[in-house]
Structures are given as structure tokens and as C-alpha cells.
Amino acid sequence: MSERTAASVVNSELRSALTNLVGEKGCLFDPQDTAAYCEDWRQLYQGQTPAVVRPASAAEVASIVRICAERRIAIVPQGGNTGMMGGATPSAEGSQIVLSLSRMNKIRELDVVDLTMTLDAGVALKTAQEAAAAENCTLPLSMGSEGTAQIGGVISTNAGGNNTVRYGNAREMVLGLEVVLPDGRIWNGLRRLRKDNTGYCLRQLFVGAEGTLGIVTAAVLKLVPRPHDVALAFCSVPSAQAALDLFVLCRRYHPGSIQAFEYMCGEIVDLVFKHFPDTRSPLSQRADHYVLVELADASPDAGLREKLEDVLGKAMDSGVVLDAALAGSSAERLALWQLRENFSEAQKREAAIIKNDVSVPVSKTPAFIAQATQACARKFPDIRIMAYGHLGDGNIHFHLFPAVGAGNAEFLKLDHAIMDTVNEVVRRFDGSFSAEHGVGQLKAYMMEKWRGGVELDTMRRIKTALDTMGIMNPGKVLP
Numbered sequence: 001m002s003e004r005t006a007a008s009v010v011n012s013e014l015r016s017a018l019t020n021l022v023g024e025k026g027c028l029f030d031p032q033d034t035a036a037y038c039e040d041w042r043q044l045y046q047g048q049t050p051a052v053v054r055p056a057s058a059a060e061v062a063s064i065v066r067i068c069a070e071r072r073i074a075i076v077p078q079g080g081n082t083g084m085m086g087g088a089t090p091s092a093e094g095s096q097i098v099l100s101l102s103r104m105n106k107i108r109e110l111d112v113v114d115l116t117m118t119l120d121a122g123v124a125l126k127t128a129q130e131a132a133a134a135e136n137c138t139l140p141l142s143m144g145s146e147g148t149a150q151i152g153g154v155i156s157t158n159a160g161g162n163n164t165v166r167y168g169n170a171r172e173m174v175l176g177l178e179v180v181l182p183d184g185r186i187w188n189g190l191r192r193l194r195k196d197n198t199g200y201c202l203r204q205l206f207v208g209a210e211g212t213l214g215i216v217t218a219a220v221l222k223l224v225p226r227p228h229d230v231a232l233a234f235c236s237v238p239s240a241q242a243a244l245d246l247f248v249l250c251r252r253y254h255p256g257s258i259q260a261f262e263y264m265c266g267e268i269v270d271l272v273f274k275h276f277p278d279t280r281s282p283l284s285q286r287a288d289h290y291v292l293v294e295l296a297d298a299s300p301d302a303g304l305r306e307k308l309e310d311v312l313g314k315a316m317d318s319g320v321v322l323d324a325a326l327a328g329s330s331a332e333r334l335a336l337w338q339l340r341e342n343f344s345e346a347q348k349r350e351a352a353i354i355k356n357d358v359s360v361p362v363s364k365t366p367a368f369i370a371q372a373t374q375a376c377a378r379k380f381p382d383i384r385i386m387a388y389g390h391l392g393d394g395n396i397h398f399h400l401f402p403a404v405g406a407g408n409a410e411f412l413k414l415d416h417a418i419m420d421t422v423n424e425v426v427r428r429f430d431g432s433f434s435a436e437h438g439v440g441q442l443k444a445y446m447m448e449k450w451r452g453g454v455e456l457d458t459m460r461r462i463k464t465a466l467d468t469m470g471i472m473n474p475g476k477v478l479p
């Protein structure tokens with residue numbers, strides 16, 4: 001793609017072509033209107049775009065893609081714009097249009113016998129969860145951004161969140177997809193079959209591709225029977241190793257019931273108390289390490305509260321757990337989840353952050369946290385380190401902040417040095433440099449070092465085969 005300016009990309013002819021296609025309200029050209037689409041949630045990237053196009057159907061998406069393909073105009077697909085890696089933000093030179101799926105927000109069908117939901121890409125994750133709950137089902141994808149994140153983006157980044165330990169990532173929930181390909185053709189793969197062995201599994205190509213192979217316009221997602229018995233406990237533990245020991249203990253006694261298992265260092269919980277002063281700890285003593293463990297079962301009389309109480313009692317007897325508070329009501333349960341989900345916002349209010357969304361084998365999480373902390377403290381004295389995350393699936397959010405009183409700008413210049421330091425520890429454990437947030441533009445530079453050779457070459461061949469002109473979200477995922 002040659003360097004082009006915004007004006008040269010969207011001239012009056014194209015403006016009228018787009019406006020005729022999606023109508024006045026479907027197109028934004030004024031920089032004041034498009035600005036919100038040009039910055040990522042973390043405010044790391046400030047892009048520019050000559051146009052934000054907001055189609056109302058897959059057919060309209062297909063026409064927009066055809067118009068752009070004819071003119072070799074790059075497209076940046078965007079859902080709720082809650083991504084962490086700049087994957088939905090247009091480049092700074094202003095030649096890429098943003099295609100927002102937000103207006104495509106219909107839930108097309110929910111089948112309680114098939115346990116499937118067929119819905120548009122622009123449906124907010126929370127809306128989808130609520131629709132499932134209304135039918136006594138659950139869409140088992142849950143994360144802090146669910147109020148704004150949209151189904152298309154959740155699928156395109158293969159989002160994980162809090163329940164991956166039991167239900168897997170978005171990838172495991174996708175049964176079917178509708179995708180507009182880079183040549184403008186619509187692939188309708190909206191099948192709800194639990195078994196379908198007919199050639200290459202195309203849908204899995206688009207899950208996690210971050211809009212670089214095509215635009216997800218609808219999906220068929222798996223639902224699960226709504227759990228009627230849920231028990232949650234907030235525990236303080238003496239170490240990250242004890243948190244892992246508690247996970248193993250819970251799994252030993254209630255193997256099929258763990259729905260979430262979150263590790264939290266003391267500092268990140270303190271940050272929520274600081275920035276959300278109404279938040280109350282259910283424990284009388286502060287600790288350096290906490291665990292949020294949730295058991296769930298579809299049958300209403302699984303007796304999970306007693307079971308959780310029992311296993312925590314065993315854990316306290318053996319010193320694995322220091323103290324624990326069981327949620328006494330769904331309100332208390334939601335308040336504890338809110339405490340956990342406020343981590344992102346509390347960090348954002350605190351200071352600049354260098355994030356490492358990494359994964360290691362579950363058994364290695366304590367060793368990773370210890371060694372990554374040691375490596376960073378040695379190299380970057382005085383910076384603040386907070387580790388937390390989905391210990392049950394080995395995904396740790398290893399976040400670093402400037403020393404108290406230090407400048408954000410100076411600190412952010414250390415981003416590659418810090419991420420590379422952490423990644424060297426990840427590599428010791430054969431882990432991944434990106435567990436659930438994807439690659440986007442922020443981590444594209446890591447792909448050569450981590451996935452270079454046959455793997456990256458094969459990815460590039462797939463990209464070229466589908467997006468011959470490279471108009472689909474260029475600069476993301478692949479370096």
C-alpha cells in the first residue's frame with residue numbers, strides 16, 4: 001500500500017458511493033465524529049481516518065469491501081473498540097477507513113434445545129449474555145469489557161476472560177461464522193452443528209485473526225445450561241504458590257465445578273480500594289496474595305456452598321488459605337466480581353502501564369511470577385509490579401507501573417525493554433507472549449522472534465491467499 005493521504009483516499013466520488021450505500025447516518029467523515037474511532041481504549045494509539053462507515057447488514061459490508069478492494073483502500077474493522085493491542089485503530093497517516101459493526105446488533109435466533117445463539121457481530125457481549133440468561137442458558141464468556149465489547153471483536157481476538165478455565169476461549173464457543181472476505185464475497189458458515197467434518201475448518205481461521213483475513217459479520221455460539229448453584233469465595237493466601245495449591249485442591253475435590261479461579265496480588269486489590277473508595281474487602285486483614293474462586297453447577301441443589309466451605313476449611317487447616325469469605329448472596333457475589341473487574345479501570349486511573357498478558361503452563365505460574373518479578377526489579381529498579389490473572393488457565397497479567405512520582409512518558413519509553421525482559425522469562429516456561437489480548441499492532445514486532453520460520457511463513461501464505469491486496473487491517477498481527 002503506497003503512502004496516501006486521507007483526501008486522496010476518500011474523494012467526493014467515494015463519499016457519495018459510500019453514502020448511497022449505507023445512508024447519511026451510516027457514514028462519518030467529519031474528524032470530530034470519527035475521532036472516537038481513531039483511539040484505542042488504552043490511548044496508546046492515535047490514528048486518523050477519512051471515513052468511518054457503519055453498515056447495517058452483511059450485504060452492505062460486502063459492498064463496502066468491494067468498493068474498497070476496487071480502489072485498494074485499506075479497511076480497519078472495529079467492534080466495541082475495547083481491544084488492548086491497538087488491533088482496531090487505524091494508522092496515523094489517515095489512508096485507512098474504519099468499518100464499524102456497531103449497527104449490526106440483532107440477535108437472530110436462540111435455540112434452547114441446540115444450546116446455540118445466532119447473532120450479529122455488533123451485539124454487545126453483555127447483551128448476548130442477558131439474552132441467554134433470559135432463556136435459562138449461559139454464554140460462558142465473561143470479562144471486564146463485556147458491557148462494550150462486541151461479539152465480532154470477541155471472536156476476532158479470541159477473547160478469554162474469567163471462565164476460560166472451564167469453558168475455553170471464544171474459539172471453543174464458535175460453531176459457525178458469517179464472514180465477508182477481502183474480495184467482497186460473503187461466506188455463510190452459520191451452521192450450528194456439533195459435528196461437521198467437511199474439509200478445512202474455515203471458521204477457526206477467522207477466530208483470533210483480528211480482522212486481517214476477513215470481517216466477521218455474524219456467528220453461531222455455543223451456550224451452556226445456566227448454572228443454578230454458584231458459590232464464590234474471596235480468600236487470602238500466603239503466596240502465589242499457595243494459590244496454585246488451592247486450585248489443585250479445589251480441582252481434586254470438585255473437578256467439574258470450577259468456573260473461575262483468579263489470582264490477585266495485594267497491590268492490585270489495594271489499587272481498587274484507592275480508586276473505588278466505596279469498595280470494601282470482605283476480609284479483616286490485608287494480604288499480599290488473594291484468590292477469587294467460583295464453583296458452579298447447572299443443578300440447583302449441588303450444595304456448592306457447603307462443598308466450597310469444606311474445601312476451604314481443609315485449605316485453612318493446611319495453611320494454604322489464611323482467611324476466606326464466601327459470598328452470602330448474588331449481590332455479594334457480584335460485588336466481589338466488580339472488585340475484580342475494576343482492576344483495569346483502577347490501573348488506568350493510577351498511571352501509565354506496561355502490560356504483559358502472558359501465559360505459562362498452570363503449574364509454572366508461581367515460578368513465572370517470581371522470576372519475572374526478579375528480572376524486572378533487577379533491570380528496572382523502583383518500578384512497581386502487579387501480577388494477577390486467570391491462574392486456572394495459566395494466563396497472568398504482569399503489569400508494570402512507573403515508580404511513585406516518576407513521569408509516565410519516560411516510563412513508557414521502556415515498553416519494549418520491559419516486555420522483552422518479561423518475555424524472556426515466559427520463554428523459559430515455553431509460554432506465550434500473548435495469552436488472550438491478541439497481537440494487534442503493539443506486539444506484531446514480537447511475531448518474528450516468537451513465531452518466525454515455518455509458522456509465520458504459513459500465516460503469511462494464508463494471509464496472501466485470502467487478502468491478496470493486503471487491504472484487511474494491514475499492520476496488525478503480522479509484522
Ligand code: S2G
Nearest residue numbers: 084144161343344355397
Ligand atoms: C483482565 C483485562 C484487560 C487489562 O482484567 O483479565 O484481561 O489488561 C484483563 O486490563
Ligand code: ZN
Nearest residue numbers: 161389397436
Ligand atoms: Zn484477562
